[in-house]
Amino acid sequence: MDFNGSHILSIDQFDRSDIDQLFSVANDLEPFSLRKKVTRVLEGAILGNMFFEPSTRTRISFGAAFNMLGGAVRETSEVGSSSLVKGESLIDTAKVLSSYSDIIVMRHPDEGSVKSFSEASRVPVINGGDGSNEHPTQALLDLYTIKKELETQKKTMDGLRIALVGDLKFGRAAHSLIKALCLYKDVSINLISPEELRLPDSYLTLLAKAGVKITQSENLEEGIAEVDIIYMTRIQEERFKNKSHAKKYKGLLSLNNEIYTANCEPNTVIMHPLPRDSRKEANELDSDLYENPNLAIFRQADNGVVIRMALFTLVLGVADQVHMTARDVNWQTSKRH
């Protein structure tokens, strides 16, 4: 893939060398996301951060990534204020909004909407999530996190053993990650979910084609026993037609320090796409795991910023200019970890 000027709509666009290129740029940008250095490479550029479905965290992550490159952000987060309610087509919205910015990030509740939007857009569009369809930057940041966590243990992506736990039916993050994992060799995946929330067959077919070894079960303890990574997910309540139906699955698959210690290999990494539901009845990851150094969930958030920075610089063709206007941060960075 030539990133330059491309829309980023799906994890399917990426082959292994694309991902290697993206991760190399991301690695190079870490001093900026970790607030050690400042760059003005995108000074004067404008991101249109268009969220037609609320998502504080993803919206701010994209916006902050653009600011960290020196660019400005214009945004919307209100479905109700959109001209869409006055009967405007996505095509018109795209044409008009692309008069106002150099690149657009779009989130929208309807599957396929971001692709339609991108076809009319006059500037590159990055999919920030379209319903239960795609959320490619989530998959990329998850993959980047896995790679980095494995590296500290001198392991590689090839040979990865991972457990995917929770709502594998509606969980967009898990779906996109699965697609990305198909690019690597000798991967084994343990799929752990309630029977009714099993991974859809289409994804099972993909995994089979890619030669990924899979197991499926409802048993957390067994599934997490011999893996490098545990990837927990939230029951996607908002995707259920019947919300009370969602409740019956909450809390079924819950990881805490006791279960972890009793079952996992040392240094098994714990991930979650966040937000995690910390209410007692759900509690996917117990708070007694906060002190566990293998809990990588907040490192994922950090990695999200740097992956989005890397995408912006590649799509706008400035990856090799970042250091030209770089300087050390001049304020007190007391970032606690």
Next chain:
Amino acid sequence: MDFNGSHILSIDQFDRSDIDQLFSVANDLEPFSLRKKVTRVLEGAILGNMFFEPSTRTRISFGAAFNMLGGAVRETSEVGSSSLVKGESLIDTAKVLSSYSDIIVMRHPDEGSVKSFSEASRVPVINGGDGSNEHPTQALLDLYTIKKELETQKKTMDGLRIALVGDLKFGRAAHSLIKALCLYKDVSINLISPEELRLPDSYLTLLAKAGVKITQSENLEEGIAEVDIIYMTRIQEERFKNKSHAKKYKGLLSLNNEIYTANCEPNTVIMHPLPRDSRKEANELDSDLYENPNLAIFRQADNGVVIRMALFTLVLGVADQVHMTARDVNWQTSKRH
């Protein structure tokens, strides 16, 4: 008019030389709005983008225009969060908000509210639309678009023949445009609307005084036959007291390629203040016109940005400084058209 430090509240403030001055500055700013050049002329300045009525498109157009000049934007788009609900007067709101910025754009649902606000404001205020009263930047961008489209056909504003179509009773954009057209010579306007949505008498009087030739009818085909510009508008559903009443007018005046080809002179320009209602029952401009090069609706959006940039530079007195900090854009601008 001396733009410097002035409030921009109404199209009535502008005489022909003011408009000429504004359009000359706008023309000079096009390399910036078209993302060929970047300037930092307003670096350090703050726009207070105060939208007390939702309008994603206009809000972002103003904000982007300010960003393109190097300035920062603080904004609100939530009626509910305003102190107005705690009983604060517009005067207080104006006094306080003008502590926070160098210039304010304000949209508010109440007619006359922006003028009241401006009287208390300590910084210049630009009207971003006050109910069905005024929206001067829309009229200015429409006029700028007409001028530019005519120029490509070696025509001038004097002698303009234009058809205004749709909701001429509530359509604020049409009202302001009509006022602006009164400044030019030998203008002919065909007013085409359902009987009940005819242009109010006060505007007819204005047009008569200015010596504008007018026809009024309900017949689209005849009205668009011998004009340079067709200006379509949306039925302003939200201004109707009885919304179901609005529905009966939807779809009555609908332009598509067949009607266009059968009736119009070659190169008749099609405009619309947007958003247009693309639902089947309304469909003011059919999607089969997308490929028609005379469809100028997205060029209007581009022109909106540059007109707003021009206003900001004139009101803040920096029009002659824009090029001092200018440089070429350093990122990939793949703006598709």
Next chain:
Amino acid sequence: MDFNGSHILSIDQFDRSDIDQLFSVANDLEPFSLRKKVTRVLEGAILGNMFFEPSTRTRISFGAAFNMLGGAVRETSEVGSSSLVKGESLIDTAKVLSSYSDIIVMRHPDEGSVKSFSEASRVPVINGGDGSNEHPTQALLDLYTIKKELETQKKTMDGLRIALVGDLKFGRAAHSLIKALCLYKDVSINLISPEELRLPDSYLTLLAKAGVKITQSENLEEGIAEVDIIYMTRIQEERFKNKSHAKKYKGLLSLNNEIYTANCEPNTVIMHPLPRDSRKEANELDSDLYENPNLAIFRQADNGVVIRMALFTLVLGVADQVHMTARDVNWQTSKRH
């Protein structure tokens, strides 16, 4: 207190020398807040302006203060869009949001929430108001205003005579101001409120311990007779469980020009934390006071910006760098007063 890297959660953190230091920095920053000078000292830094309760004015004041220092602002103002509704804990929210910024301002309806948030945050947090608990920057800007207003009359904070009027039960601004006033010598406070909205006993105890002279009454005319400052407050309707109950107190304590002239010493300063309720039935400060030069309420808004700028520079450790990148404003500043 060492400001550098500290959370600013409560007025209790400040001793008199801290306040002196803050006010000295604020004074130094006035050319910037008054738009005479521009600085880029925080260029590249990001403020996370997290408002989980609506407050247009406070949100924009903090954001503008950060912009005036050259920094960028990412923000949220929507309770509904927060991951909190998906069951996320404040701890997780804090950890994640602190990946996206260098400093966070947080407002939240729950008492103590900002403190909990700050304990998990990896960057400094400034309390922008947590329910009826604390709003330290309001107290600091009020105190700064009192100091400056007294100075023009050659008076000092020591020896201050002040009347606090209105809802002293729920009024957070009054509570925090009272704590701050305890740091000064020979202070006298007249507490004027309806019997049911009297200052809570805990604050009376504080005042007694600090040696502050107090009187309590329901009589406005007497209470404002011999003071330097009248500090009016709004009935905090939104803090009442029964909102209709709040109505009965509205309009009981209302100051206008006639009452002022008949009772006050010359040059008695009138303050209000704003917003003030200007509806007839409330009308805490009558509009006939607009022309009274002792009405300091809009100077308070100006002072709010400069106090917030001072806090940002101290917490981020750049107070001594502000002038390094300073220059004169290059646009027309016609700030009317």
